[in-house]
Amino acid sequence: MKTFVVLSCLVAVALCAPHSGLRELPAVRHEEVHDEYGQYALRYITAENTVVSERGRLIPSPNGGHVLEIEGQYQFIGDDGQLYVTKYRGGPDGFHVDGAHLPDPVAIPAL
Template identity: 30%
Template structure:
């Protein structure tokens, strides 16, 4: 369960990181301007953040089927960032017993 949480956070951070010289210069001076977190214990958690360079994200998790063989943590969230082309990219995702499932207008869709 903790591995799913850690993995989803690392994936979100890695994918949200914009590339290019402008982004690198802007990111070097970025600061967190908003952070909210509520760790509600073993039943789940939620958090949200915004940075001065336009990156934002939010995530909420809920424990499903507690105490059973099918116990799992369902994580829903999203993150946004501005790409090198000036466009804002947003990814919504679900991570649960079926894996990490991202959705975004810029992402390919399975046939």
């Protein structure tokens, strides 16, 4: 499950990166909260005003246990001056991405 969360975070960060190359600017604001069960919430804003927020929470699974469900979004202003907002969520039913600038539907099936 940790691999799923880490992979999801990497996908979100990779999608935020500009196509001309990775920029190394620090976050100007960073908030992060974790609990003892692995649930979390995070939010950060970069110097270029990219905003990323995500939370992970435990939900009951059909087998009686729990699974970590993630949901989040990131937004940035593109080179064309447009605001791009991408929302995503991952859980027992797979990883789903939604944004007005993306083809419909974008879904990654569960493993």
